[in-house]
Amino acid sequence: MSRExxxxxxxxxxxxxxxxxxxxxxxxxxxxxxxxxxxxxxDWLFLxxxxxxxGIASYEIVHCAKKKYSIWLYIxxxxxxxxxxxxxxFRNLIAYGAVGEGHIYFYFDSLYISFLVLVLSIFALFYIIxxxxxxxxxxxxxxxxxxxxxxxxxxxxxFIRFYPANLMGISEGFYNTNNTFVSMLLMIYxxxxxxxxxxxxxxxxxxxxKKKINPRISPKKTWAGFFGGLxxxxxxxxxxxxxxxxxxxxxxxVVKGFSIFDLNHWYNIIILSAIIPPFxxxxxxVFSAMKRYFDxxxxxxxxxxxGGVLDRADSIIFAALVTGLFIIIVEAACxxxxxxxx
Numbered sequence: 001m002s003r004e005x006x007x008x009x010x011x012x013x014x015x016x017x018x019x020x021x022x023x024x025x026x027x028x029x030x031x032x033x034x035x036x037x038x039x040x041x042x043d044w045l046f047l048x049x050x051x052x053x054x055g056i057a058s059y060e061i062v063h064c065a066k067k068k069y070s071i072w073l074y075i076x077x078x079x080x081x082x083x084x085x086x087x088x089x090f091r092n093l094i095a096y097g098a099v100g101e102g103h104i105y106f107y108f109d110s111l112y113i114s115f116l117v118l119v120l121s122i123f124a125l126f127y128i129i130x131x132x133x134x135x136x137x138x139x140x141x142x143x144x145x146x147x148x149x150x151x152x153x154x155x156x157x158x159f160i161r162f163y164p165a166n167l168m169g170i171s172e173g174f175y176n177t178n179n180t181f182v183s184m185l186l187m188i189y190x191x192x193x194x195x196x197x198x199x200x201x202x203x204x205x206x207x208x209x210k211k212k213i214n215p216r217i218s219p220k221k222t223w224a225g226f227f228g229g230l231x232x233x234x235x236x237x238x239x240x241x242x243x244x245x246x247x248x249x250x251x252x253x254v255v256k257g258f259s260i261f262d263l264n265h266w267y268n269i270i271i272l273s274a275i276i277p278p279f280x281x282x283x284x285x286v287f288s289a290m291k292r293y294f295d296x297x298x299x300x301x302x303x304x305x306x307g308g309v310l311d312r313a314d315s316i317i318f319a320a321l322v323t324g325l326f327i328i329i330v331e332a333a334c335x336x337x338x339x340x341x342x
Contacts, residue, residue, distance in 0.1 A: 039187055042161060047086075047104050050158050054078075054085050054151070056309045060299040061146050064290065065139055070132045077147055080121040084151035085158070087114045105183075106169060108162035111155060111324050118148070146290065150310070153317030156324030161187045163327070167253045185244060185251040190276075193237035194319045197229040197277040198284075204228025218288045221281075230277040238273035242266060252327070260330045272326050276319050283318025287311070 038046045058078040062069060083090070091114070092107040125140040165183040205225020213221045241251050241261060250259040251269075260268050287310060291297065300308020 039161065039184060039191075042165060042183065043104050046161055047158070050085070050154060051082070053309055053313070054081050054154055056300070056302065057081070057150050057154070057313065058147065060308050060310050061143055061150065064294050064296060064299060065142070066294065066296065067134050067139070069135055069139075070128060073128050073132065073135060073143075076121070076124045076128065077143055080117060080124070081147050081151040081154075083117045084114065084148065085154045087112050087117065087155065088159070090114075103165070103169060105162035105165040108159050109166050111152075111159055111328060113152070121147075142290075150313075150317055153313070153320050156320035157316065159324050160190050160320060164251075164253050167255050182249055182253055185249060189237055189241055189244075189251045190319070190323055192240055193233050193273060193276040194280050194316055196236050197233040197280045197319075198315060199229070200232030201225035201229030201281070204232075214285065217285055217292055221284075226281060229281070230274075233277045233280075234273045237276070238270050241269035241273065245269065256335065258334075260327070260334055268330060272323065275322060275326070279322040280315035280319040283315045286318070287314035 035049070038049045055078055058081045059074060062074050062077050088110065089104065089107040091112050092109065096107075121144065125144055128135050129137060129140055161184075164186050165180075168180070168183055201221070202225065205220070205222045205228065208222075208224040208228070211223050212219065213223055213226060242263075244251055245259075245261060245263040245266065250261040250263075252259050252261045254262065258264065261272075287299075291299065298307030299310040302308045
């Protein structure tokens with residue numbers, strides 16, 4: 001009697017998979033060439049790119065259902081998402097005026113949600129329902145929920161880039177701190193965590209993936225890919241954060257004598273590194289479920305092989321949300337202050 005041995009086998013790549021991989025790599029390189037200068041220079045250039053992404057994302061959300069809607073729906077959705085994403089700027093401009101020596105990062109001192117914008121958005125959607133026969137309550141619910149989720153995710157992403165510079169600017173008098181290497185460390189750490197979740201899952205799933213996680217929503221994602229992305233991302237991002245902390249450059253600048261990510265608080269780095277990959281994967285599944293519901297392959301065609309903004313930002317949105325909330329919750333606990341979002 002022969003016994004079958006449980007061995008790990010490597011999947012062979014067919015021509016389609018190789019062509020798809022080549023297209024994805026080229027598009028990713030072009031995308032990074034556009035994004036990296038904004039991350040490095042920050043301030044107004046980063047804000048400009050975020051405004052562009054919010055505008056494209058708002059269009060993709062409305063266009064997802066493939067119905068002929070009124071132009072006012074596109075306008076209202078775009079304005080609402082723009083207001084929710086950049087509410088910290090509007091709020092602090094009203095509170096403090098034009099201060100901070102012209103640096104936009106001065107206004108991102110925390111995360112904020114506008115109750116006024118939420119209520120006005122609901123009213124606008126239901127008014128459109130009244131006179132646009134193609135626009136239903138189901139459509140309004142989808143656009144409101146997805147738009148809110150996306151806008152808050154983009155606000156958290158902007159917060160991740162601007163908040164370290166904000167902390168440094170307040171303590172150092174806004175002496176061009178936005179463009180220093182230290183102010184970029186949190187964003188670099190975040191991108192390592194998110195990108196290597198995707199990259200690790202893609203390659204380990206492609207090579208070793210057998211058992212599907214949920215074929216109904218995402219037929220290509222496997223458990224091997226999930227755990228591969230989780231392990232690779234956690235190890236690399238945690239190592240990045242710990243090494244910088246050991247060198248005296250924590251990914252969040254030192255304020256009031258310490259940082260929540262310095263070497264004395266090494267466990268915060270480990271915890272955040274471990275929770276980003278599952279939430280990034282959840283974001284991928286949530287937006288995939290939306291596409292399955294509307295029977296569409298991609299939200300857009302901005303990047304060949306990658307789709308539109310939402311196709312690339314799905315995991316980033318959820319990861320940014322959990323990262324932003326983690327920072328303000330841990331800081332509130334450490335500093336003994338109540339954050340306005342909590």
